[in-house]
Amino acid sequence: MKKDIILKVENISKQYRLGQVGTGTLSHDLNRWWHEIRGKENPYLKIGETNDRSTKGTSEYVWAIQDINFEVERGEVLGIIGKNGAGKSTLLKILSKVTAPTTGSIKSRGRIASLLEVGTGFHGEMTGRENIFLNGAILGMTKKEIASKLDEIIDFSGCERYIDTPVKRYSSGMTVRLAFAVAAFLEPEILVIDEVLAVGDAEFQKKAIGKMQDISKGQGRTVLFVSHNMAAVKSLCHRGIVLENGKVKFDGNIEHAVSYYLSGDSEIVNQKIFGSDHETEEFKLEKISINSQGKTIYDPLSENNAIELNTTIILKDQLNKNYHLTYHLYNEMGEALFSFSNGNEEYALNYGKNELVCIFPASFFQSGQYFLSLFFVKDRREAIFIENDIMSFTIVDGSRDLGVYMGREPGYIKPKFEWTIKNN
Numbered sequence: 001m002k003k004d005i006i007l008k009v010e011n012i013s014k015q016y017r018l019g020q021v022g023t024g025t026l027s028h029d030l031n032r033w034w035h036e037i038r039g040k041e042n043p044y045l046k047i048g049e050t051n052d053r054s055t056k057g058t059s060e061y062v063w064a065i066q067d068i069n070f071e072v073e074r075g076e077v078l079g080i081i082g083k084n085g086a087g088k089s090t091l092l093k094i095l096s097k098v099t100a101p102t103t104g105s106i107k108s109r110g111r112i113a114s115l116l117e118v119g120t121g122f123h124g125e126m127t128g129r130e131n132i133f134l135n136g137a138i139l140g141m142t143k144k145e146i147a148s149k150l151d152e153i154i155d156f157s158g159c160e161r162y163i164d165t166p167v168k169r170y171s172s173g174m175t176v177r178l179a180f181a182v183a184a185f186l187e188p189e190i191l192v193i194d195e196v197l198a199v200g201d202a203e204f205q206k207k208a209i210g211k212m213q214d215i216s217k218g219q220g221r222t223v224l225f226v227s228h229n230m231a232a233v234k235s236l237c238h239r240g241i242v243l244e245n246g247k248v249k250f251d252g253n254i255e256h257a258v259s260y261y262l263s264g265d266s267e268i269v270n271q272k273i274f275g276s277d278h279e280t281e282e283f284k285l286e287k288i289s290i291n292s293q294g295k296t297i298y299d300p301l302s303e304n305n306a307i308e309l310n311t312t313i314i315l316k317d318q319l320n321k322n323y324h325l326t327y328h329l330y331n332e333m334g335e336a337l338f339s340f341s342n343g344n345e346e347y348a349l350n351y352g353k354n355e356l357v358c359i360f361p362a363s364f365f366q367s368g369q370y371f372l373s374l375f376f377v378k379d380r381r382e383a384i385f386i387e388n389d390i391m392s393f394t395i396v397d398g399s400r401d402l403g404v405y406m407g408r409e410p411g412y413i414k415p416k417f418e419w420t421i422k423n424n
Helices: 026-037 088-095 128-138 143-157 172-185 202-218 230-236 254-263
Strands: 005-017 061-073 077-081 103-108 112-115 190-194 222-226 239-244 247-253 271-273 283-292 307-315 323-331 336-341 352-360 368-378 382-396
Touching: 005 088, 005 222, 061 088, 061 222, 061 247, 077 088, 077 230, 077 254, 088 103, 088 112, 088 190, 088 222, 112 172, 128 143, 128 172, 143 172, 172 190, 172 202, 190 202, 202 222, 202 230, 222 230, 230 254, 230 382, 239 254, 247 254, 283 368, 283 382, 307 323
Parallel strands: 077 222, 077 239, 112 190, 190 222
Antiparallel strands: 005 061, 005 103, 239 247, 271 283, 283 307, 307 352, 323 336, 323 368, 368 382
């Protein structure tokens, strides 16, 4: 069966010059021009470093994305995931024709509507109603077509009271609501959405996810969706692309893509093996790993499973056995949630190799990202080794049905309490 390809990306790369506005100096521009008139390749395409924001590097050129290739079928919902700085937004801006690629080409069949950031394509001095017509015109729609959808757009956005007020007076949430409604109801063949749903409230997230499902399934239109909310990605998308330092590291089934992403940097993020920098005269920390009970470290951590935290440590001190580990748990905002340790004598560290297992009960964590800090404590009062953020892990919600509420309940843990009821 022949594939109905609506979007084809071939060898897309985008190069930026660091520390400068524009493409570089006049001498670089002249050099490019001289190579071009002689029919030769841009000399600056041969230089530049991978987009790793955590390293200083030596080149003044960097590849935001490099050699990106993929195809999207009509009606497919493609999730594009990766860490901050991986190149997701750059790729979507190129697909949306906001910026041009340095190399490569894009072939698309149909109109592309983009929702890249709050207020994309909106004019602050114009009213919400005027911006609906402006965006429709940009998408190539007639005034009559836009007018036929106007009531639906306004109703979905929930901004009817402010629809004749200049958009500059809207809150960020109102702006996103209206922008999403415009992009969704003006029937583009391809809808590109970049993490803007995070600005909306829980009610809007639920409506937006449901609308995107209707768009892809009922209307056969294509959606490219970027989000750090793995629950939303898994519920909405069929296929996932993982970007890492500007390159495609994985392209395949969304379950496997999320699993690969959570493993991070082509290494296993749910396991860390330590070297000599985690060794003292008293101890050697060998390994920390975390997994869902009955699963491997390669599988996503589900909030519905019990979670095992495994710590392997060698105690070198034969005389003093009064050592224990304490972990501090933080949420993604850096807020301390609680601490826990093996300070009880029953679980005390002994001379030699110790394999500690701490089990969090099923449905203890909300979905989200968490960070662990480690303290190696001597005589119950002196922390002889401390490392903040020694381990991070992400809990995903893999059990919710399509179309249900994609937000999260308040708080970061959700313990199951014992209830009783008496009926008369």
